[in-house]
Amino acid sequence: MVPFGKPRPERADAARNRELLLAAAREMIAENGVENVTMDALAERAGVGKGTVFRRFGTRAGIFRALLDDSEYRFQERVLSGPPPLGPGAPPRERLIAYGRLRTGFLLEHLAVARAAVDYAQPAPGGAVSMTLPHFRMLLAALPVPPPHLDGIALQLTGALEGPLLLSLAMGEDAVPPEPGACHPLADSWQTLVERLLD
Amino acid sequence: MVPFGKPRPERADAARNRELLLAAAREMIAENGVENVTMDALAERAGVGKGTVFRRFGTRAGIFRALLDDSEYRFQERVLSGPPPLGPGAPPRERLIAYGRLRTGFLLEHLAVARAAVDYAQPAPGGAVSMTLPHFRMLLAALPVPPPHLDGIALQLTGALEGPLLLSLAMGEDAVPPEPGACHPLADSWQTLVERLLD
Numbered sequence: 001m002v003p004f005g006k007p008r009p010e011r012a013d014a015a016r017n018r019e020l021l022l023a024a025a026r027e028m029i030a031e032n033g034v035e036n037v038t039m040d041a042l043a044e045r046a047g048v049g050k051g052t053v054f055r056r057f058g059t060r061a062g063i064f065r066a067l068l069d070d071s072e073y074r075f076q077e078r079v080l081s082g083p084p085p086l087g088p089g090a091p092p093r094e095r096l097i098a099y100g101r102l103r104t105g106f107l108l109e110h111l112a113v114a115r116a117a118v119d120y121a122q123p124a125p126g127g128a129v130s131m132t133l134p135h136f137r138m139l140l141a142a143l144p145v146p147p148p149h150l151d152g153i154a155l156q157l158t159g160a161l162e163g164p165l166l167l168s169l170a171m172g173e174d175a176v177p178p179e180p181g182a183c184h185p186l187a188d189s190w191q192t193l194v195e196r197l198l199d
Numbered sequence: 200m201v202p203f204g205k206p207r208p209e210r211a212d213a214a215r216n217r218e219l220l221l222a223a224a225r226e227m228i229a230e231n232g233v234e235n236v237t238m239d240a241l242a243e244r245a246g247v248g249k250g251t252v253f254r255r256f257g258t259r260a261g262i263f264r265a266l267l268d269d270s271e272y273r274f275q276e277r278v279l280s281g282p283p284p285l286g287p288g289a290p291p292r293e294r295l296i297a298y299g300r301l302r303t304g305f306l307l308e309h310l311a312v313a314r315a316a317v318d319y320a321q322p323a324p325g326g327a328v329s330m331t332l333p334h335f336r337m338l339l340a341a342l343p344v345p346p347p348h349l350d351g352i353a354l355q356l357t358g359a360l361e362g363p364l365l366l367s368l369a370m371g372e373d374a375v376p377p378e379p380g381a382c383h384p385l386a387d388s389w390q391t392l393v394e395r396l397l398d
Contacts, residue, residue, distance in 0.1 A: 152388025156360070156385070159359045164355060167357070167358070189351025192347055196395055
């Protein structure tokens with residue numbers, strides 16, 4: 001749901017400022033949920049001027065988009081260079097299962113933030129696509145016997161994984177039961193889907 | 200992408216008026232694409248006042264939402280009471296494959312209209328959920344041996360089917376190659392996915 005790739009470099013003080021603001025926003029969400037994060041409250045909490053928050057994020061939704069970008073970037077780093085089976089080193093089948101289980105947890109954890117990041121005044125709801133599709137294409141092609149219709153399967157597995165949460169977002173309500181991440185029923189059904197597809 | 204269920208009844212003349220306007224809009228789209236369908240041009244084509252078009256659809260996006268609703272309703276009628284294997288009478292596995300193949304065609308055919316129906320001034324992009332999820336839940340439960348984690352699988356199959364096209368919509372570009380409907384590569388990969396899941 002967030003652009004794939006490294007954010008563009010910032011000046012050191014701007015980056016420090018950004019970290020400070022994101023950390024303050026995360027604390028506020030952990031304490032009282034997303035509802036209480038406003039431009040004013042965030043400025044006060046982080047001890048900066050309102051103008052700084054405004055220049056950095058533009059709108060209240062921009063705060064949550066920046067949080068999502070940051071979390072997505074950390075998740076992508078774990079996939080690209082973290083320990084297996086999410087990171088490199090495990091067989092593609094195991095990586096596919098691990099990615100789906102952990103991604104389910106990630107998407108569920110970030111559901112409230114993702115919802116708050118949607119800005120209906122902006123042309124595209126919630127940013128671009130995640131790394132899920134290219135990652136799946138790579139893993140499927142690396143299988144000892146890649147499935148037929150590989151591009152279509154990769155696209156549909158991406159939809160299977162991210163679709164239910166996007167649906168929840170679009171409906172503005174919980175289409176998906178809010179149980180804990182990696183043990184969520186959707187993590188189990190993901191594993192069943194992949195095992196039956198590949199075994 | 201459109202509410203499931205029958206539209207609420209209308210007065211006969213209002214219904215006739217609506218049919219007239221939708222037919223005129225369809226003709227205009229077939230001739231010149233969605234770009235040329237405006238409130239003014241539609242009023243002129245249908246030979247009604249601009250006020251009538253405005254009262255009926257509210258905004259230009261409203262024209263395309265009404266077209267989608269109407270097409271979705273016809274598709275649902277074919278699923279609920281049309282001939283098998285899309286309609287009742289075929290085994291659940293065959294109905295699942297047929298639904299996915301035909302739905303892929305439906306979604307692709309309606310992609311331009313769906314894009315034009317998105318109104319960013321409205322809280323929820325493009326309406327509620329289709330009948331796909333409850334239909335899949337019903338078909339999976341009717342299998343001789345239903346899969347484990349049935350609810351999760353139904354949700355993920357819905358994402359697998361509708362997700363790629365929603366992605367295309369959200370990105371405002373063609374993530375999905377615009378080949379003809381029922382023979383589209385996504386129709387073939389859907390069939391592979393379902394066969395491997397159920398066989």
